[in-house]
Amino acid sequence: MKPIQRNILLNPGPATTTDTVKYAQVVPDICPREKEFQEVMDGIRADLVKIVNGGDDYTxxxxxxxxxxxxxxTLASVVAYDSQVLLLINGAYGQRMLQITETYDIPTVVYNVEWGTAIDWSEVDAMCANNPDIGYIAMVHHETTTGILNPLGPFLEIARKYDLVTMVDTISSYAGIPIDLQGTPVDFLMSTSNKCIQGMAGLAFIICRNEVLKQLKDVPGRTVYLDLYKQYEYFERTGQMRFTPPVQVVYALRQAIDEYLDEGIQNRWERYSTSYQVLTQGLEEMGFRFLLGGDVEHSRILMTIYEPDDPNYDFTELHDRLYERGFTIYPGKVSDKETFRLSVLGAIDQNDIREFLRNLREVLREMNIEVKYTRF
Ligand SMILES: Cc1ncc(COP(=O)(O)O)c(C=O)c1O
Structure with missing residues (x-):
C-alpha cells in the first residue's frame, strides 16, 4: 500500500484519515442493490448502534x-404538526436547527444564550413549565462553534419531567466522546461519517429509539429525500437506501468503524483528550488565550482561541504558511469576536500536535508576531 501524503487537519472535520480508510474506497464497481452491498450496510447500521450502546432499543x-x-x-420528520419543538441555542449549529425548522414551518420555541455560554437549565425548565404545547426538545451536544459541551444529563432530566421527545446533534462528538444510550437514552442522535468516526464525508446517520421512530409511521412527511421513517422502513424491508448511496464512502465508513472498534471508545477519547491537553498547554506557553473559561464544560475536542492583537497578525497569512507545512487551521465562527479554532479530532495524536506547535512557533517568528493582548 503506497502511503498517501499525510495532512494534519486541525479543522473540525472532514478530518485526517488513515491510509487504510482512504484505500478502502478503492473497490470493484458494485451495484448498491446487490446483496453483497446490503450486507455491508446491515453491518454498518448495527455497529453504529453498538458504538453508543443502543442495544435492542435502537436502530x-x-x-x-x-x-x-x-x-x-430528524427535525423535519420527527416533529408532529400539532406540537412545538424547543431549540436550545448557544452556537451556530443550534442556530442551524432554527434555520431548518423555519424553512419547514415547524412551530418552534427558542431558548437562546450567548454563544459559548452554558445553558441555564432552570430557565429551560421554566419555559417547558409555561408552555404545554412543547412536545420536543433539541440541542447540540458538542457545539463546534466554540468547543462547549452541552451535557446530556440535565437535558434528559427536563425531557423526562415534561415528557418530551429528544433530539441531539452529536455530529462532532459521536465516537469521540463516550455516549451510553442505556444511561442517557436520547430518542434521536444525529451524526456524520467524517468527524470523530474518522471516515470520509458523504453520509449522515441517525441513531433512533425504535419505540419513538415507529410512531412516525403516520406523520405525513415534509421532505421526499430526507423522510426518516420512509428511509428506515425501506432499510428494514430491503436492506438498502431508498436513493443512490455514496458507495465508496460506505466502504470507507466500514473500515473506519473497524478501526474505531479496534481502538476502543476509551482509547479514542483518551487520544483526543491528550492531544487537547498538549495543544492547550503549548498555546498557553506561547501566550494565547481562549474563549471558553473554566465555568463551562469543554468538549476537549475543539478550542476557540483569541487572535493576538499584534499588527503583524493576519489569519489568512498564518493559515497559508501553516498549510504549506501540512497543517490546516480553521477560522472562528463567533461573529463579534476575533478568534480562530483548532480541533484534535481525526487520525492524529499528541506527536502531530507537538509538531504543529513547533511549526506554529516558527511561523509566528517568521511573521514577526508577538502573542499579546491589549484588550483583556
Ligand atoms: C455540531 C455540528 N452540527 C452540524 C454540522 C454540520 O455538518 P455538515 O457540515 O457536515 O453539514 C457540524 C459541522 O461541523 C457540526 O459541527
Whole structure:
C-alpha cells in the first residue's frame, strides 16, 4: 500500500484519515442493490448502534449527505404538526436547527444564550413549565462553534419531567466522546461519517429509539429525500437506501468503524483528550488565550482561541504558511469576536500536535508576531 501524503487537519472535520480508510474506497464497481452491498450496510447500521450502546432499543438510519442532512431529516420528520419543538441555542449549529425548522414551518420555541455560554437549565425548565404545547426538545451536544459541551444529563432530566421527545446533534462528538444510550437514552442522535468516526464525508446517520421512530409511521412527511421513517422502513424491508448511496464512502465508513472498534471508545477519547491537553498547554506557553473559561464544560475536542492583537497578525497569512507545512487551521465562527479554532479530532495524536506547535512557533517568528493582548 503506497502511503498517501499525510495532512494534519486541525479543522473540525472532514478530518485526517488513515491510509487504510482512504484505500478502502478503492473497490470493484458494485451495484448498491446487490446483496453483497446490503450486507455491508446491515453491518454498518448495527455497529453504529453498538458504538453508543443502543442495544435492542435502537436502530440506525443512513442518508447520503453531510451532517446537516441528518439534522434536517430528524427535525423535519420527527416533529408532529400539532406540537412545538424547543431549540436550545448557544452556537451556530443550534442556530442551524432554527434555520431548518423555519424553512419547514415547524412551530418552534427558542431558548437562546450567548454563544459559548452554558445553558441555564432552570430557565429551560421554566419555559417547558409555561408552555404545554412543547412536545420536543433539541440541542447540540458538542457545539463546534466554540468547543462547549452541552451535557446530556440535565437535558434528559427536563425531557423526562415534561415528557418530551429528544433530539441531539452529536455530529462532532459521536465516537469521540463516550455516549451510553442505556444511561442517557436520547430518542434521536444525529451524526456524520467524517468527524470523530474518522471516515470520509458523504453520509449522515441517525441513531433512533425504535419505540419513538415507529410512531412516525403516520406523520405525513415534509421532505421526499430526507423522510426518516420512509428511509428506515425501506432499510428494514430491503436492506438498502431508498436513493443512490455514496458507495465508496460506505466502504470507507466500514473500515473506519473497524478501526474505531479496534481502538476502543476509551482509547479514542483518551487520544483526543491528550492531544487537547498538549495543544492547550503549548498555546498557553506561547501566550494565547481562549474563549471558553473554566465555568463551562469543554468538549476537549475543539478550542476557540483569541487572535493576538499584534499588527503583524493576519489569519489568512498564518493559515497559508501553516498549510504549506501540512497543517490546516480553521477560522472562528463567533461573529463579534476575533478568534480562530483548532480541533484534535481525526487520525492524529499528541506527536502531530507537538509538531504543529513547533511549526506554529516558527511561523509566528517568521511573521514577526508577538502573542499579546491589549484588550483583556
Ligand atoms: C455540531 C455540528 N452540527 C452540524 C454540522 C454540520 O455538518 P455538515 O457540515 O457536515 O453539514 C457540524 C459541522 O461541523 C457540526 O459541527
Amino acid at each position: 440506525s438510519v443512513l442518508f447520503g449527505g453531510s451532517g446537516t442532512s441528518g439534522m434536517e431529516a
